[in-house]
Amino acid sequence: MIARILVVEDDPFARTLLRGQVEQLGYKVVGDTAIASDAVRLAHEQTPDVMLVDLDLGRGPTGADLAHAVRRTQPRIGVVVLTSYTDPRLAGTHRPLPIGSRLLIKRTLTDVSVLADALSGAAADPLGEIECAAVPAATGLSDEQVELLRLVALGCSNAEIARRRYVTESAVVKSITRLAKALDVGHDNATNLRVGLTRAYVDLCGTGGTHRE
Amino acid sequence: MSRRLTLGLGPAAALACVVWLLWSVPQLIPPGAGAAGVLAALAVALAAFACATLVSAAVRHVAAGRDSFRSDVLPIVAGTASMALIVTVWAHAQRLGAPPSLAGIPPWALVVLVTALGGGFAWAAHDMDASRNRIAAERIVVVQETQMLDAATRSQQLIMAEVRASIVSAAEAHLAPALDRVESHLALLRSAAARQVPFPSPLDLRGVADGSLRPLVGALSDQDAVPSPRLSWWGFVVTTVRAQPIVIAPLVVVYLLSAPLAYLPVHGAAVTLLLCAQGVALVILIAGGTNLVMRRFPSRHASIYLLGVIALVLPGVAYVAIWLDEPPGAIVGTALISLGITALASVTFSGIALWRDRQGEFLDAYRRELEERASESASQAHLTALVARDVARDLHGPVQARLAACAFALDVAAAKDDLEAYAAALEEARDVLSKPLLADRERVRGQSLQDAVGATVGLWAGLIEVRTAIEESAGELTGVLADDAGRIVEEALSNAVRHGAATRAVVVVWLEGESVMISVEDNGGQVDIGPPGLGSVMMDDVTGGSWSLIAGAEDGMTLRARLSPIQMRPHSAG
Numbered sequence: 001m002i003a004r005i006l007v008v009e010d011d012p013f014a015r016t017l018l019r020g021q022v023e024q025l026g027y028k029v030v031g032d033t034a035i036a037s038d039a040v041r042l043a044h045e046q047t048p049d050v051m052l053v054d055l056d057l058g059r060g061p062t063g064a065d066l067a068h069a070v071r072r073t074q075p076r077i078g079v080v081v082l083t084s085y086t087d088p089r090l091a092g093t094h095r096p097l098p099i100g101s102r103l104l105i106k107r108t109l110t111d112v113s114v115l116a117d118a119l120s121g122a123a124a125d126p127l128g129e130i131e132c133a134a135v136p137a138a139t140g141l142s143d144e145q146v147e148l149l150r151l152v153a154l155g156c157s158n159a160e161i162a163r164r165r166y167v168t169e170s171a172v173v174k175s176i177t178r179l180a181k182a183l184d185v186g187h188d189n190a191t192n193l194r195v196g197l198t199r200a201y202v203d204l205c206g207t208g209g210t211h212r213e
Numbered sequence: 214m215s216r217r218l219t220l221g222l223g224p225a226a227a228l229a230c231v232v233w234l235l236w237s238v239p240q241l242i243p244p245g246a247g248a249a250g251v252l253a254a255l256a257v258a259l260a261a262f263a264c265a266t267l268v269s270a271a272v273r274h275v276a277a278g279r280d281s282f283r284s285d286v287l288p289i290v291a292g293t294a295s296m297a298l299i300v301t302v303w304a305h306a307q308r309l310g311a312p313p314s315l316a317g318i319p320p321w322a323l324v325v326l327v328t329a330l331g332g333g334f335a336w337a338a339h340d341m342d343a344s345r346n347r348i349a350a351e352r353i354v355v356v357q358e359t360q361m362l363d364a365a366t367r368s369q370q371l372i373m374a375e376v377r378a379s380i381v382s383a384a385e386a387h388l389a390p391a392l393d394r395v396e397s398h399l400a401l402l403r404s405a406a407a408r409q410v411p412f413p414s415p416l417d418l419r420g421v422a423d424g425s426l427r428p429l430v431g432a433l434s435d436q437d438a439v440p441s442p443r444l445s446w447w448g449f450v451v452t453t454v455r456a457q458p459i460v461i462a463p464l465v466v467v468y469l470l471s472a473p474l475a476y477l478p479v480h481g482a483a484v485t486l487l488l489c490a491q492g493v494a495l496v497i498l499i500a501g502g503t504n505l506v507m508r509r510f511p512s513r514h515a516s517i518y519l520l521g522v523i524a525l526v527l528p529g530v531a532y533v534a535i536w537l538d539e540p541p542g543a544i545v546g547t548a549l550i551s552l553g554i555t556a557l558a559s560v561t562f563s564g565i566a567l568w569r570d571r572q573g574e575f576l577d578a579y580r581r582e583l584e585e586r587a588s589e590s591a592s593q594a595h596l597t598a599l600v601a602r603d604v605a606r607d608l609h610g611p612v613q614a615r616l617a618a619c620a621f622a623l624d625v626a627a628a629k630d631d632l633e634a635y636a637a638a639l640e641e642a643r644d645v646l647s648k649p650l651l652a653d654r655e656r657v658r659g660q661s662l663q664d665a666v667g668a669t670v671g672l673w674a675g676l677i678e679v680r681t682a683i684e685e686s687a688g689e690l691t692g693v694l695a696d697d698a699g700r701i702v703e704e705a706l707s708n709a710v711r712h713g714a715a716t717r718a719v720v721v722v723w724l725e726g727e728s729v730m731i732s733v734e735d736n737g738g739q740v741d742i743g744p745p746g747l748g749s750v751m752m753d754d755v756t757g758g759s760w761s762l763i764a765g766a767e768d769g770m771t772l773r774a775r776l777s778p779i780q781m782r783p784h785s786a787g
Contacts, residue, residue: 037675060672060703065710069676072714095711 003123006048007032008039008066009082010057018052025116036061036069043070043077049123050078055085064095071098078122080115082106085204100127145179152176152194153201226266232553234258237300239546261299265292285339286332293331297324329470330554334561337463341565348572355580458504459521463562465496467554472529479536492528499524522559526551662729663688665699666722673706677718677735684723694729697755697776698722704751705733705772713737713770729776739764 005027009015012034019032030046033039036057043051051070055063067079079101097103102118109115121128141149151161158176162169176193180186185196234255241254269292276284301324472492476485503521507514530548533539539547660668663683670679690698702720709715715737723730752760752774760774 036672040675060669061676061707061710065676065707068714069710 002026002028003050003119004028004030004046004048005119006030006039006042006046006051008034008036008051008053008057008063010034010054014054021112021115022052022119025112025119027119036066039066040069043074047074048077050080050119050126052080052082052119055081055083062095064097067098067101068095076126078102078119078126080104080118080122082109100125140182141179145175145182148172148175148179149183149197149201149204152179153198230262233262233296237261241300241303257300257303261296261303264299265296268292268295282339285342286335289335290328290332293335294324294328296331297327326471326474330467333463333467333470334557337561337565341568344565344569344572348576351576355576458507458563459500459518459559460563460566461497461500464500464525464555464558465493467558468492468496471554475532495528496525519556522556523552525555525559660691660695661688662690662695662698662722665695666702666720669699669703669706670720672703673710677706677710677715679706679718679720681720682722683720687722687724687729690729694776694778698729698731700751700755701731701760701772701774701776702733705735708740708772709733709735709737709770712740715769725775727778731774731776732771734765734769734771736769739768740770 005022007015007018007022007029009018009032015032015034019029022029030048031042033042034057039051039053042048051067053063053066057063057066061069063081063083067081070077071079079098081097081101081103083103084106100122102122104114104118147165148161151164156164158169158172161172165172167175176197180193180197183197183200185193185200237258238251238254241257243250243254246253269288272291273284273288276287278284469489473485473489476488480488500521503517503524507517507521510517526548529551530544533544533547666681666683666688670681673679705720706718709718713735715735718733718735721732721734756774756776759777760772762770762772765771
């Protein structure tokens with residue numbers, strides 16, 4: 001049986017191309033949309049086998065929120081999540097993906113076979129324990145460190161970070177030093193540590209940065 | 214200033230010398246003396262002044278490096294004392310007794326009086342100098358604080374500019390080869406002219422704080438560019454006479470230093486005490502009355518001030534006329550001397566008080582300005598952070614999506630093996646890649662509250678069923694209030710979906726006075742309100758702390774928030 005795929009991507013051009021690519025791989029695309037509410041409706045009407053969804057859908061719900069919402073009415077739908085973030089925690093939402101979700105990092109999508117494997121795997125065994133298709137680059141960091149990195153990249157001062165995290169400024173300074181060590185971001189008088197950390201953040205996020213605060 | 218008041222060189226010393234000669238020489242001329250006697254008196258007066266200068270210099274030399282009181286005041290006291298001593302000795306030698314206008318004052322008392330007056334003025338000048346130094350030090354602190362604030366703002370701007378440049382260049386670096394590839398393929402296919410990727414600079418961060426702190430620092434650093442608290446002696450006198458009430462306490466002191474010396478030999482202790490009490494009462498009455506009249510008629514300030522000073526002198530003149538039965542010449546002399554001393558004391562002490570007030574106002578103004586700049590700088594820091602976030606947010610989706618899109622476009626086009634389709638796909642890719650990166654997600658600004666909340670609810674439709682009830686007058690609001698209402702509803706809905714797995718929510722917005730009230734009630738799980746997170750920080754920022762999240766009676770959570778038109782919002786400074 002040919003697997004039926006629902007494509008959710010907020011960038012129209014990427015969506016069109018994804019649709020074309022998925023069709024070329026031999027799947028049937030039952031719908032494509034940029035909007036979470038449309039996706040929920042399409043999932044309900046078309047009952048696809050797999051939902052291929054971008055993690056970052058702009059303002060409002062994320063791909064993770066959408067996947068959870070769809071799973072509520074269709075518990076056996078397969079989920080393939082596309083993201084530009086090398087570590088989904090960098091997107092600013094700590095909500096885990098539904099069980100069995102395949103995570104594809106856009107940067108590593110150099111071969112369509114990776115997409116094909118993820119789609120067929122999700123269709124065949126939507127709830128199966130799987131290993132992430134991509135290894136998060138920020139694996140070595142704790143959730144707190146990821147959050148700290150995000151705040152530094154947002155341009156927050158130590159005082160502001162301390163305010164937001166309810167800790168003292170000196171604790172922030174120490175945490176930043178440890179974070180820099182963990183990310184191997186060195187600095188001397190000629191370079192700025194925060195810029196170095198922000199570059200590291202930009203690298204980890206693909207090219208963009210901070211989707212949501 | 215006290216250094217100019219020394220009996221040494223300088224314009225103040227020259228003036229003091231002239232005043233001294235005018236006063237002392239006529240009184241030092243022996244009765245019946247001819248031109249030789251006049252010259253002798255002049256020589257003695259000059260010698261006394263020269264001696265005072267030498268003594269003053271010697272004491273200053275000895276006291277050099279000690280505290281400023283000893284090096285400022287003592288030389289003057291010593292100089293004045295030596296001068297009084299010489300004159301008194303000369304007067305005795307010539308059998309002049311005390312100068313005629315001060316008849317009845319014993320010689321030792323004359324020395325004490327002159328020394329006390331000299332010391333009093335020296336002390337006043339010293340106090341003024343010390344106060345100026347203290348205020349100058351405070352000014353330096355203010356300047357340093359301003360400079361530090363400026364440096365902090367500047368370095369933050371530099372960091373943010375660097376961050377933005379790095380984000381932008383990373384994006385461009387990723388996009389440029391893709392675009393080149395598309396362009397070269399297109400050029401081969403259609404010989405189309407290549408287009409450049411426009412990349413407008415969204416906001417000059419370095420310019421954000423320019424024109425606010427920098428000019429202040431410049432003004433503070435450049436002492437000549439700001440109104441200086443220094444006053445010339447003439448300006449000092451003029452300003453004092455024009456703008457200051459008579460300062461009473463020092464005049465009482467001067468009176469008590471001089472009057473008893475004149476009363477005591479004539480009247481005895483008891484009457485002297487009574488006369489002094491009367492005199493003090495008169496000084497307070499006349500000076501206080503003059504101040505009252507000056508306040509009543511500010512336009513005639515100067516003339517009333519001078520009349521007050523003359524009135525202060527009249528009782529002394531009357532005393533000479535009635536009790537001492539002096540000849541008219543001596544009475545006039547006493548009147549002139551008393552007038553001179555009273556005017557000098559009044560102007561000096563009033564001037565010092567005025568000068569200190571002015572200095573205080575000057576510093577207060579600086580401090581106020583500094584506080585304003587600090588608050589401005591904090592909001593600029595906040596703005597900088599917002600700009601950085603917007604840049605990053607606006608860049609994120611488009612760049613990444615376009616990279617993927619471009620790769621797919623080329624693969625798909627190549628696979629189609631159709632020149633026309635290939636060219637069409639490439640053109641589409643080129644159009645997408647050539648769009649200005651930051652123009653993609655212009656935030657909708659100026660929308661009404663109704664639209665802002667509606668847009669947010671629309672985003673979450675499908676994931677949660679939302680009913681909204683927005684009071685008409687509240688829904689028409691625009692600007693920050695509308696944006697913030699959207700953010701609050703967004704926060705409430707995302708919490709309801711993510712943490713409470715809610716399926717329904719009710720959003721109610723209404724006006725209460727000038728405040729916008731927002732209530733979002735959901736049917737999700739009753740979430741344990743753990744430690745405050747980013748959402749609560751945002752809520753604090755937006756509402757100034759007036760919000761609450763409470764569990765419903767049976768299920769769900771209710772978020773209530775009050776948005777006031779003017780919020781005191783904490784800034785993310787730094």
